Amino acid sequence: MNLHPKELFPEVENLELLKHQTVTKRDLLNFGNILLHEFRSLPTAQEQPAQWLKSAEVRQLLKISPGTLQNLRVKGILNYKRVGGTLYYKYDDIKKMLEK
Numbered sequence: 001m002n003l004h005p006k007e008l009f010p011e012v013e014n015l016e017l018l019k020h021q022t023v024t025k026r027d028l029l030n031f032g033n034i035l036l037h038e039f040r041s042l043p044t045a046q047e048q049p050a051q052w053l054k055s056a057e058v059r060q061l062l063k064i065s066p067g068t069l070q071n072l073r074v075k076g077i078l079n080y081k082r083v084g085g086t087l088y089y090k091y092d093d094i095k096k097m098l099e100k
Contacts (some may be wrong), residue, residue: 050062052081052088061094072097 006017008026012018053061059069072078073087078097081088 028048053094055087055089055093058089058094 005018006013008031009015009018055066055069058064059066059080062069069078071081078089079093081090
């Protein structure tokens with residue numbers, strides 16, 4: 001994050017004056033509000049994928065081939081549900097499999 005002094009101190013015309021001024025509570029409040037806004041605009045690392053994933057999404061997530069995914073199904077390592085012709089995998093089951 002690269003903040004320009006004008007963002008922090010919009011009321012100051014001459015930025016050279018800032019070198020000789022103390023930081024006030026108002027300045028800290030401005031900085032806190034800007035920082036809070038920046039944090040809220042960041043994508044969260046804890047965003048979880050959808051609860052049910054299709055085969056292609058699981059392969060991309062785990063970086064595995066279709067054959068490897070089929071082996072996980074056949075061996076009963078990874079549970080799945082078939083809806084029509086599409087296979088779905090529960091995200092929690094994938095996490096449990098990886099933790100083993």
